[in-house]
Amino acid sequence: MNGLEQFKDRNVSQNYYRVKIEPYPKTPWERFKRVVRRSLRLELFVGLKITLMEMLRFKIHTIQYPKEKLPISPRYRAVHKLLRLLESGNERCIGCGLCEKICISNCIRIDTRPDENGRKIPTEYTINFGRCIFCGYCAEVCPELAIVHGQDYEHASEQRAQFALKEDMLTPLDKLKEQKEYPGFGAPTPAADKLIKKTPLAY
Amino acid sequence: MESAFVIETIIKILVVLGLFSALAGFATYVERKVLAFMQRRLGPMHVGPWGLLQVLADGIKLFTKEDFIPQGANRIIFMIAPVITAASAFIAMAAIPMFPEFTIGGYTVRPIISDINVGLLFVLGVMAIGLYGPLLAGMASGNKWSLLGAARTAVQFLSYEVVTGLSVLAPVMIVGSLSLIDFNNYQAGGISNWLVWKQPVAFILFLIAGFAETNRTPFDLLEHEAEVISGYATEYSGMRWGMFFIGEYANMFTIGFLASLIFLGGFNDLGFIPGAIAILLKVFFFIFLFIWARASWPHIRPDQLMWLCWKVLMPIAVINVVITGIVMMF
Numbered sequence: 001m002n003g004l005e006q007f008k009d010r011n012v013s014q015n016y017y018r019v020k021i022e023p024y025p026k027t028p029w030e031r032f033k034r035v036v037r038r039s040l041r042l043e044l045f046v047g048l049k050i051t052l053m054e055m056l057r058f059k060i061h062t063i064q065y066p067k068e069k070l071p072i073s074p075r076y077r078a079v080h081k082l083l084r085l086l087e088s089g090n091e092r093c094i095g096c097g098l099c100e101k102i103c104i105s106n107c108i109r110i111d112t113r114p115d116e117n118g119r120k121i122p123t124e125y126t127i128n129f130g131r132c133i134f135c136g137y138c139a140e141v142c143p144e145l146a147i148v149h150g151q152d153y154e155h156a157s158e159q160r161a162q163f164a165l166k167e168d169m170l171t172p173l174d175k176l177k178e179q180k181e182y183p184g185f186g187a188p189t190p191a192a193d194k195l196i197k198k199t200p201l202a203y
Numbered sequence: 204m205e206s207a208f209v210i211e212t213i214i215k216i217l218v219v220l221g222l223f224s225a226l227a228g229f230a231t232y233v234e235r236k237v238l239a240f241m242q243r244r245l246g247p248m249h250v251g252p253w254g255l256l257q258v259l260a261d262g263i264k265l266f267t268k269e270d271f272i273p274q275g276a277n278r279i280i281f282m283i284a285p286v287i288t289a290a291s292a293f294i295a296m297a298a299i300p301m302f303p304e305f306t307i308g309g310y311t312v313r314p315i316i317s318d319i320n321v322g323l324l325f326v327l328g329v330m331a332i333g334l335y336g337p338l339l340a341g342m343a344s345g346n347k348w349s350l351l352g353a354a355r356t357a358v359q360f361l362s363y364e365v366v367t368g369l370s371v372l373a374p375v376m377i378v379g380s381l382s383l384i385d386f387n388n389y390q391a392g393g394i395s396n397w398l399v400w401k402q403p404v405a406f407i408l409f410l411i412a413g414f415a416e417t418n419r420t421p422f423d424l425l426e427h428e429a430e431v432i433s434g435y436a437t438e439y440s441g442m443r444w445g446m447f448f449i450g451e452y453a454n455m456f457t458i459g460f461l462a463s464l465i466f467l468g469g470f471n472d473l474g475f476i477p478g479a480i481a482i483l484l485k486v487f488f489f490i491f492l493f494i495w496a497r498a499s500w501p502h503i504r505p506d507q508l509m510w511l512c513w514k515v516l517m518p519i520a521v522i523n524v525v526i527t528g529i530v531m532m533f
Contacts, residue, residue: 044499048499052495054240054242060244060245062243062248
């Protein structure tokens with residue numbers, strides 16, 4: 001079997017492991033024998049050995065959160081970003097207003113004007129993060145990949161309704177080189193192929 | 204001469220009080236770190252380098268917390284109980300010789316506050332008084348969890364005390380003295396003279412009883428949070444709770460010193476290691492053992508503790524004493 005065939009195979013054998021349970025002692029003599037057996041087999045020291053080995057191996061799994069962060073999926077829907085065109089540095093947003101229209105919590109507001117070339121540009125672009133539910137519709141509907149979800153998930157604030165203005169979200173001109181291309185809403189994660197697993201159902 | 208003795212004793216008392224209060228604080232840090240490493244965590248990291256100042260932060264927190272006395276509590280007993288635990292833990296150290304004798308400017312200092320000829324009996328007796336702290340605290344709190352904790356204290360107290368006494372009896376018979384300095388001198392001259400080789404069973408029994416005496420994990424029935432919230436300490440906060448804590452850790456050091464002195468050669472020189480460092484190494488091994496066992500083993504029920512102490516350990520201890528007597532007779 002190769003390719004997708006191996007994933008269509010539904011005969012998944014569950015590797016169940018049966019725990020051996022010794023019969024419960026009935027007479028006092030059997031109970032005594034069990035105590036002696038357990039004491040002489042030094043089962044307590046197995047526990048001590050395991051903890052000591054873990055300490056000596058020193059494979060620490062702690063992430064010290066504010067200083068260290070785990071990488072998050074590119075599909076994670078965090079605080080929005082407004083992107084620019086990579087060559088010219090112009091704003092990508094064409095002021096079509098689709099995001100404002102589709103927003104189900106009604107938290108996006110755009111103000112536009114035609115510029116000197118007759119092209120429509122947004123003068124104001126605000127998202128009320130007190131109401132945004134981070135559904136991702138705005139990023140999905142955007143025809144120009146201009147409004148996207150960034151990776152910055154730390155948006156706790158002292159204000160109940162936190163507004164993000166256009167300046168907060170728009171890529172600054174000097175940081176244009178660092179702007180990461182958004183792979184598009186619904187894009188697979190980079191290692192998606194490796195993450196595929198068989199569905200453990202036999203039917 | 205008389206005034207010099209008084210001054211010397213007062214200085215010793217202050218040193219023991221200060222040193223062991225600080226060591227108890229440091230032991231909490233060590234315990235949190237070792238437990239964390241054994242569970243693949245890092246433990247306290249933010250206060251100071253590698254969280255070293257966490258002890259200080261905890262101390263400030265304990266001192267500045269509100270001293271709360273619940274309405275239904277018996278005020279006087281509630282206030283006295285933690286003092287009993289902390290005080291008895293430190294009083295027990297009075298008869299323990301910590302280090303070998305040394306000289307400062309021609310004046311010989313014996314690092315023991317009071318060399319009484321019943322040292323071992325005194326230490327064990329005062330440590331046993333320490334359990335009145337949890338008992339009275341639990342009964343005075345006016346809280347059901349505390350009362351359960353107090354009941355468990357009584358259970359524990361009735362169980363381990365017999366084993367402690369009987370297990371130490373056999374080494375006492377061999378040495379023929381209750382003074383801990385005599386114990387130490389008996390084992391002078393290398394590892395082969397340690398009493399643990401003559402009395403391995405008594406050593407294990409004493410360790411088990413020591414775990415029960417300090418309420419450490421296999422026997423931490425008094426304040427097991429999954430069952431009785433915090434046991435006797437449920438209603439305590441601030442420095443009163445801190446005194447229970449200091450008492451527990453000071454008791455750990457006392458048991459460590461006792462086990463090292465009685466069974467592991469005390470402060471005799473160990474090869475090239477000088478005696479003072481040798482006994483410190485032994486004590487810190489026992490502290491590590493306490494923490495290690497806490498990371499590894501589940502704790503047992505009160506009825507299992509009684510079963511263990513009365514039906515298993517006490518007969519073994521009695522047999523051990525009888526066999527020791529027969530061997531000494533011939």
